[in-house]
Amino acid sequence: MERIMDLARARRSVRSFDGTAPNAEEKEKLLAFAAAIENPWGLGVEFRLLDAAEHGLSSPVITGERWYLGAKIKAAPHMEEAFGYSFETLVLYAHSLGLGTTWIGGTMDRAVFGRAMELREGERMPCVSPLGRPAAKMSLRETVMRRGVRADWREDFSALCFDGDFSKALTEAEAGDLAAPLRAVLLAPSAVNRQPWRMVRQGRSVHFFVRHARGYVSAAAGDLQKVDLGIALCHFALCAEELGLAPRFSLEAPALAAPADTEYIATYTLA
Numbered sequence: 001m002e003r004i005m006d007l008a009r010a011r012r013s014v015r016s017f018d019g020t021a022p023n024a025e026e027k028e029k030l031l032a033f034a035a036a037i038e039n040p041w042g043l044g045v046e047f048r049l050l051d052a053a054e055h056g057l058s059s060p061v062i063t064g065e066r067w068y069l070g071a072k073i074k075a076a077p078h079m080e081e082a083f084g085y086s087f088e089t090l091v092l093y094a095h096s097l098g099l100g101t102t103w104i105g106g107t108m109d110r111a112v113f114g115r116a117m118e119l120r121e122g123e124r125m126p127c128v129s130p131l132g133r134p135a136a137k138m139s140l141r142e143t144v145m146r147r148g149v150r151a152d153w154r155e156d157f158s159a160l161c162f163d164g165d166f167s168k169a170l171t172e173a174e175a176g177d178l179a180a181p182l183r184a185v186l187l188a189p190s191a192v193n194r195q196p197w198r199m200v201r202q203g204r205s206v207h208f209f210v211r212h213a214r215g216y217v218s219a220a221a222g223d224l225q226k227v228d229l230g231i232a233l234c235h236f237a238l239c240a241e242e243l244g245l246a247p248r249f250s251l252e253a254p255a256l257a258a259p260a261d262t263e264y265i266a267t268y269t270l271a
């Protein structure tokens with residue numbers, strides 16, 4: 001893969017495709033890469049490449065797509081974070097091959113996608129994605145959608161990163177060599193671009209929290225904002241690994257007061 005930071009910067013949701021299908025070599029590469037993906041929770045994610053015409057798949061915000069990327073996971077604690085981490089790992093790889101994707105957790109017919117994925121009792125499919133080559137020009141629908149969610153906007157570093165506890169903002173300069181993996185987090189995609197991740201630095205550890213908003217939890221998808229946190233952790237870990245910072249994952253909530261609706265998710269400690 002290219003450098004994670006470059007991929008994180010270059011990636012955007014692609015909602016207009018050029019009407020061609022990924023070729024056999026691309027599909028083979030994606031499936032081989034997907035088979036080796038792991039996440040820190042050790043929960044398996046099963047990926048499938050789905051022919052849109054064969055399974056009758058579509059999304060009202062997507063045009064020109066011929067294939068979808070589907071994935072499912074067994075219902076379990078932390079399944080959303082694990083799903084987010086693994087799916088984003090594959091999304092970044094797809095982008096490194098020149099393929100476009102869009103995380104879809106809302107704008108789809110879940111029954112149709114569930115049938116295509118042979119979703120069984122006890123399995124969950126929080127999101128899917130179209131997969132193909134970006135069209136030369138964005139559709140009107142895509143332009144309107146991007147404007148609606150202010151898709152190019154990201155929060156400032158110091159609005160989401162904290163020093164020691166939630167009472168003190170962390171600046172990029174103060175973050176030192178932790179700044180790059182934190183910047184990779186801030187570039188990540190999130191449901192409705194809410195960017196619900198909050199990070200607290202304590203020494204060489206970064207504690208990740210989710211700031212919950214209403215309307216992101218359902219029986220079928222679980223908590224989409226926890227999926228967002230899995231994506232954030234993926235960007236952080238892949239970037240830190242690439243920089244030789246040897247990220248170590250743990251699930252030990254620090255003893256610090258969190259603001260309302262803010263829940264601890266996980267910690268990475270760097271070398």
Ligand SMILES: Cc1cc2nc3c(=O)[nH]c(=O)nc-3n(C[C@H](O)[C@H](O)[C@H](O)COP(=O)(O)O)c2cc1C
Nearest residue numbers: 012013103104105106107149151189190191192193
């Ligand atoms: C968990 C999740 C669910 C999403 N669901 C949808 C969706 O249902 N429909 C859609 O058009 N975009 C969806 N998105 C894409 C976001 O709107 C997009 O990532 C965000 O606006 C930032 O834009 P960007 O990806 O181009 O950087 C979803 C993203 C995530 C991470």
